[in-house]
Amino acid sequence: MATDPRRALTGSPWPARSAEMAAIFMVGDGLIGLAQPDRHVDLWKDAALGAERAVRPFVGHPARRRVYALAQIAAGLWLASHQRPKPIRD
Template sequence: MTAQDRSTALRRTAEMAALFMIGDGLLGLAQPRRHVDLWRSRSAAVDALVRPFAGKPGRRRLYGAVQLAAGLALAARLRPPR
């Protein structure tokens, strides 16, 4: 794999992370209760991620706004290889 291929792969991975953050942030803003309830789990590791937002839609909305802003900022920094 060439340096340019690695660079492209890294940019694509960052783009996927940005897409996830933007989408998850929007869902958290628009439907915080439904989104948190969907991700509640008997798996302790998964549930630990959403437990702080259970019953706190305002907190989930705030986190969604932060995710959305961070995802957009990340995506804005990505440039195609030259």
């Protein structure tokens, strides 16, 4: 039985999986930013396809990056905790 493509995400696990992947990225990036703020910012401050603007407020401010890292970790954990598996329906 073919599934109606207009209903592809209805009951699909993919939105929750995508949110879970975003949460994992947020937690991981936050942990690296917390442990090694200067090295992490230095990696992204030049020739980084647009990321330079995002990291500019943290250049030379490791404490500011650590505070942001804590917020990233908290937000990532919150996001992950709100994802629930959904049964796949035809």
